[in-house]
Ligand code: SF4
C-alpha cells in the first residue's frame with residue numbers, strides 16, 4: 115500500500131543526534147564497560163565506542179539501537195530520554211528526602227569484652243565516668259525528634275549498651291511518648307554482644323518491638339580470639355543469645371554482623387556455615403574499618419584490599435552454591451550493590467551514597483553529650499581526632515549540628531559526582547563518598563581514590579558481580595532476586 | 600462467532616425532530632422509562648400485541664427470521680425494526696441510530712464485559728497494523744452520541760473502554776466526557792486506548808488529572824526501545840519521543856498508565872529488548888500488556904511486513920515476561936493461545952478477546968486448557984499458528 119512509508123523514512127540523520135553523558139572503563143584489549151547517567155551498564159568494543167563518540171552510528175546498524183536504548187545517544191530535538199534520566203535520577207537520589215533517619219545513642223562506653231580491634235570500649239566499673247546521663251539522653255532525644263524524617267530509628271550503642279539497660283528503658287519510653295505527640299514513627303535497635311541477655315531484657319524487647327543486632331565472627335575459635343572476655347565464652351554466649359532471641363522475638367528480629375580480621379581470611383566457608391547453621395537468612399561480609407584502636411593496634415594494615423576481595427569472592431561463591439542447593443541465603447552487601455545496579459530504588463546505605471550520610475543520614479550522641487556525624491567519627495575522636503565532632507547536646511540543636519561548617523564542608527568536598535576519579539568512574543552511580551574513611555586513612559575527606567582501599571574494594575565487588583551476571587545465567591538468576599526486595 | 604455491531608434498520612419512525620438518536624432497550628412490562636429513550640424489545644407477534652394492548656410505548660422489534668410478524672398493522676408511533684441477525688440485542692443495551700439513513704450501531708451491551716466506545720476515526724498515527732484505519736473526517740457527532748449514552752448505561756457497569764482513532768483528537772471535549780463518566784458512572788472503571796502523544800502537552804495532562812476520576816487508566820502503545828522502530832510502526836516521525844514524554848508526564852502527576860506492545864514481525868523479534876528497556880525505564884507503569892495481533896484492518900494490507908507465527912517468538916516472549924516479572928512489573932499476555940505460549944507464561948495469559956469476536960476451532964474440542972485459553976479472533980482474516988494443537 116503506497117500510503118505507508120518504508121522503515122528508512124523514520125531514521126534520523128547523524129547531524130540530528132547528540133551524545134548523552136556516560137562513563138566508561140577499559141576492561142580488555144578491545145573491550146569497554148560503559149555506564150549511562152543512572153548507572154545502566156553496557157559493554158562495547160573499542161571500535162564501537164569510537165564510532166559512538168564520533169556519532170558515526172546509523173539506525174539499523176545495531177550499535178545505534180543499543181546506544182539509544184541505553185541512553186547514550188538521543189535526538190537533538192528529543193526530550194523524552196532526558197526526562198526519563200531525570201526522573202530515574204530523582205528516584206535514585208530520593209533517599210535524601212528522609213533527613214537523618216538514624217540516631218545512635220552511646221548509652222555507655224563500658225564493656226565486659228576486650229576486643230583488640232575495638233575502637234572505643236572501656237573495661238571499667240565506673241558508671242559515673244562512662245555512662246550517659248538521663249539529662250544527656252533527654253537532650254539527644256529532643257534533637258533526634260527535630261529531624262524532618264517521618265520515621266526515625268534509635269540505635270543503642272556502646273561499649274555494651276545492655277550494661278546501662280536502665281537508660282535504654284528510659285529512652286524507649288520517652289521516645290514513645292514523643293512519637294505519639296509529634297506523630298513521628300520510631301523504631302529501636304540494640305547493638306549488643308548478647309552476653310548479658312536475660313528474660314527481663316527479652317520481655318522488654320518483645321513488648322517494645324525492639325530489634326537486636328549482634329556480632330558473630332564465625333566458628334568458636336575465631337570468634338573467641340577476636341572477642342576476648344573473661345571466661346573466653348563470647349561465642350557460646352552470642353550463639354545461645356541469637357537462638358534465644360529468635361525464639362522469643364521472632365526469626366527476623368535479630369541480625370548478626372561479622373568483622374573480617376586477618377585470621378578470618380582463609381576461613382570464609384566456615385564463617386558462612388556458622389550463619390547458615392543458626393538459621394540466619396544471610397551474611398554481611400564486612401571488611402575491618404580503619405578506625406581508632408584498629409589502626410593503633412596495627413590490625414588494619416594486616417591485610418590488603420585484594421586479600422579481602424579474594425575472601426569476598428570465595429564467600430560469594432559459597433553463598434551462591436548454598437542457593438543452588440535449595441536454601442535461600444544472601445550476601446547482604448552484594449544485595450545492596452545489586453539493588454543500586456539493577457533498580458532505581460533509593461538506597462541510603464551509608465557506604466553507598468553521595469552526598470555522604472554523615473549527619474544528614476545519621477547522628478551519634480556520645481555518652482558524654484558530644485554529637486558526631488557518624489559512629490566512625492566518634493571512634494576517631496577516641497584517638498584524639500575531632501574532625502567529625504559536630505557539637506554537644508547542651509549547646510546545639512538539630513539545625514546547628516546539621517548546618518555546621520564542619521559537616522557541610524565534609525559532605526560537599528567528598529561528593530563522588532564531582533570528585534577526581536569518581537566523577538568519571540564507570541561505577542559512580544552505585545558507589546558512595548565515604549568521607550570518614552578517607553579522612554581516617556588519608557587525612558582528607560575527599561581522598562585520592564587510586565590509593566583508597568575503599569575504592570579498590572568497591573571496584574572489585576562491582577566488577578565481580580557484573581562478571582558473574584555476564585558469565586553465569588544460573589548465578590545471575592539468584593543475584594537478580596537479591597536486588598530490590 | 601462474530602456479532603454484527605452495526606447495520607441498517609428496516610423501519611425507523613417517530614424520530615422526526617432528530618437526525619441522530621440514542622435509545623435504550625427495555626423488557627416488555629418493565630415500567631422504567633428515561634425521557635423517551637427507552638424502547639421495548641419485541642421479538643414475536645404476541646409480544647407486539649401485548650405492547651399495543653398495554654400501552655403506547657415505543658418499540659424495538661427484532662425480526663424472528665420469518666419477516667411476518669412485523670408486517671402486522673398498528674405499530675406504535677415510535678418504532679424501529681431490525682433484521683434477525685440482531686437477535687442478540689437485549690434489554691439494557693444502548694443503540695445509536697441515524698434516522699434518515701436508518702443506519703444504527705450497538706453502543707453498549709448490558710451483558711458484555713467488553714463495552715467500548717469508538718470516540719473518533721481521526722488519528723495522528725497511522726499504524727501498520729491498525730484495526731480501525733484512521734479517516735480524516737469530521738466525526739465530532741460521535742462525542743455527542745456518547746455523551747447522550749452515558750446516562751443510559753447501567754450504573755453497575757464494571758468497565759468501559761474508549762477507543763479510536765485517537766480519542767484525544769479533540770482533547771477538551773473528550774476530557775469533558777471523562778468528567779461525565781466520573782459523575783454518572785462512578786463505579787465504572789474507564790480505560791482509554793490512546794497513542795499517548797497528546798500527553799506530551801502539559802496542559803492536556805493537567806486537564807486529565809483534574810478530572811480526578813476514581814478509576815481511569817490510559818493504555819498507551821510502546822513498540823520498541825528505539826525511536827525509529829516505534830516511529831516506523833506507527834508511521835509518524837517523532838511519535839516515540841512524544842509518547843514516552845506523555846507517559847512520564849502522566850506518571851509524574853500520579854495518573855495510571857498501561858503500556859501495550861502489539862506483537863508482529865516488527866516488534867516480536869525484539870520483544871526481549873523492549874521489555875528489558877521497559878523493566879529498567881518504565882517499571883513504574885501500572886500494567887504492561889503484550890498482545891497478539893488481530894489480523895484485521897491495515898494488518899491484512901501489511902501482512903508481508905507483519906505476519907509472524909507466534910510459535911516463532913514463543914521463547915523470546917517467555918524471557919520477556921520473565922524480565923518484567925523479575926522487575927515486579929504487572930504484566931499480562933493478551934490474544935495468544937495457550938498452545939503457542941511457553942508454560943511459564945500461562946499464569947499471565949488472559950482471555951482478552953472481546954466476546955463478540957472470540958472463537959475456538961475444531962482442534963480445540965479435546966483441549967484441557969480450553970476453558971482458560973484466549974482462543975482466536977473471528978474478525979478480519981484470521982491467521983493461525985502452525986503450532987495450534989490441543990493440550991491433552
Ligand atoms: S570510590 Fe572508586 S569505585 Fe567508587 S566512584 Fe570513586 S573511583 Fe569509582
Ligand code: SF4
Nearest residue numbers: 936938963966972989
Ligand atoms: S488447542 Fe485451542 S483451546 Fe487449546 S490451547 Fe490451543 S487454541 Fe487454546
